[in-house]
Every structure is written in C-alpha cells, then in structure tokens.
Amino acid sequence: MNYRIDHIPFETPNKRRPGLLMLPRTITIHNTGNPASSAAGERAWLTDPSNDRQASFHIVVDEREAVECIPLDENSWHAGDGSKTTSGNRTSIGIEICESGDYAMTLENAAELVALMLKARGWSVDQLRRHFDWSGKICPRLMYDGGKWTGWTAFKAMVSEKLKGDEDVKADKAGFEVNGEKQPDGLLINGTVYVPLRAAGEALGATVGWDNKNKVASLTTKGGK
Template sequence: MAATTITIHNTGNPSSNAAGERSWLTNPSNDRQASFHIVVDSKEAVECIPLDENAWHAGDGSGAKSGNRTSIGIEICESGDYAKTLDNAAELVASMLKARGWGVDRLRRHFDWSGKICPRLMYDSGKWTGWTAFKNMVDYKLKTGGKTVKKDDKVEVLVNGKKVADGVLDDGVTYTPVRAVAEALGASVMYDAGTKTVSIVAKK
C-alpha cells in the first residue's frame, strides 16, 4: 500500500489497552476480518501491521481508492487516562505527518469512509467537537515540532465566569475551541469543510 491518508478510530472497547488489542488480532477465537496498523494507549503505541500493507479498518470495501487500500489505520484505546492517550496519539500522528510532508488535511475519521460513528468518543452527538479538538492538537504538535503542551501553557477559558474549555497559551496568544466559546455566548457555529470556514451566528 502507498498510503495517502491516516484514519483515526476508537477501539470501542473501554477496558482494553494497546497490548490487548494487538493480541486480539491473533486470538484463535477472533474470526472477524478486521485489522489496523497501529494501536495507542496511555503508555505505548504498538505497530501491528507494516505501514505499507493493507489493513481492513475503514469498512468501505476493497476498491482502489477505498480507505482500506489507501489509508493507515490508527486505533485509540478508551481505557485508563484517556487525555494522556489522546496526547500520545496526537504526538504519534504529528510525527507521521511530518515524516511524510503532510498536514492535518490528510487525516480522516472512520466515519469519512463508511459512515460509522467512529472515532465514537469524538462524535459529540454529531457535532464532532472531539475530532476538531484532536486535529487542532495534532496541528499544534506538528507546528511546534511535536512539543508536548506544558502544564503552565494551559489556561482556563471562562465565559461569564463559567469555565467552558481549556486553552493553550502560545507566544502571548490563547488558542481554544471556538465552538465552546461561541455556544457559551448563545451563538451557533457552523463549519464548512469545503471552504474551511467557521461561521458564528449570534442569536437575536
């Protein structure tokens, strides 16, 4: 496989770790035709299949342009310290993008290939706020050479005295999810993926 994208998944198993997910692939009782390239938890990332071989993770068949034939599948575990797991996954993905000269536009959800609600913990009732936050985290690490955000770099974002999100302070500028702030102010937020435009509409 000559990959052109990286696809992100959640394992759908709240009690497994990376080693357990890897073991499941070769468990004699596992009769599913499904697989993935890398699985990440709060402690490690395990490569299960060479990145130049196909894995059956996208759910969209075997066409030449399918996710199964063109994309590296990364499973994010749901157990343990999920925030740390996400940070590990973002660091891994950022390093993979950098090595290939790619940007976050090369990232895909399982959902993008087959409509399955996955990565499910990023779904947020169809708003996909977790997905946007993950891409922003990857983009931040990509632009800062994979630097992990220091505790002192994190700031609380308050709207009318109520915490709505965590932000990151970078060179005097605070970065935070625009949706969290806008919706806390009673506005609606729409994102156009085609034009990469965020529209904020205040309620009258």
C-alpha cells in the same frame, strides 16, 4: 511513549494481514469501541483464536505505548469500505485509539504520534480522516459528541499545534526505483532520501527481518548469513 513493532503473521486467520502493497495517502483515526482495552490487548486480539472478524489495523495507541501491528506499506481492513484500490482500506493508515486508563494521556500520545507521521511524510492535518469519512460508521465514537464532532475538531487542533513551529524538519516525497522498476514513494527529509526498507529489500530479492527484542531490521540476500 514507547513505540514497538509486533506484526501479526501473514497466516493470521480471516486474511487480517493480506499483504497487499499500499501507498498511503491519508491517516484514519478510530476508537477501539472497548472501554477496557489496552494497546497490548488489542494486538493480542488480532491473533486470538476466538476472533472471527476480518477487521484489522496498522497501529494501536494507549496511555503507555503504541504498537505497530501491520507494516505501514501494507493494507489493513479498518475503514469498512471494501477492497477497491481507492478505498480507505487500501489507501489509509489505520490508527486505533484505546479508551481505557488515562484517556487524556492516550489522546496526547496519539496526537504526538500522528504529528510525527505527518511530518515525516510532508503532510498536514488535511491528510487526517475519521472512520466515519469512509463508511459512515460513528467512529472515532468518543469524538462524535452527538454529531457535532467537537472531539474530532479538538484532536486535529492538538495535532496541528504539535506541527507548528517545527521548521527543522523539511520533508517531501521522493520517488525511487530498483533495477528500473518504480517502488513506493520514499521521503526527502532535510536533503536525505529515506526509502521503505521492506519495499527496497524485497525488490532486490532479499528477505526482510525484524528483531523486536533488539529493535534491529535486517536484509538477507540469497547465500547471505
């Protein structure tokens, strides 16, 4: 599965990317509710001039790719539970699962992606949430099964299976500071500390850039090239 970053601009209408700092505590799973959608199509919808909704999300997955639409250290409007600092909108990474094409492959891709994200953060399936858990909306709808949520149980089992037996990755949270100011948590993975580039760069007054074609992140300080 290809993972690409195509962030929507800050000026996207209806404040779909407000740029509020987020320290994620969970990952929330959704279905798109559109049986004809693709990851590329859902990304395009976020900046479509005819879209008058505020709703947004961090990542969308289909049978071929995953597209990151909003940085994972910023909030998006996906949980339907308001803007309080304890809301799902402000504390959870929103992942949309497309419903078109080979749905079994899409689920496989989503489970693989979620497992990798959990591993990187030292989390377990206990950090997974449904849209339903935040606002009561029947979503992810294809996992509902008339209220039995058998699809949700099966998806969590898929993710759990991918987490099993991987003892090579040992991850834990690691705090870090820039000029004495606490920043969003980094990660300690196999003895190496990893920090969010955006948070570290902006704390140093640098401009953070992303070259999507060459998949290169950059930091530019004042006077730098």
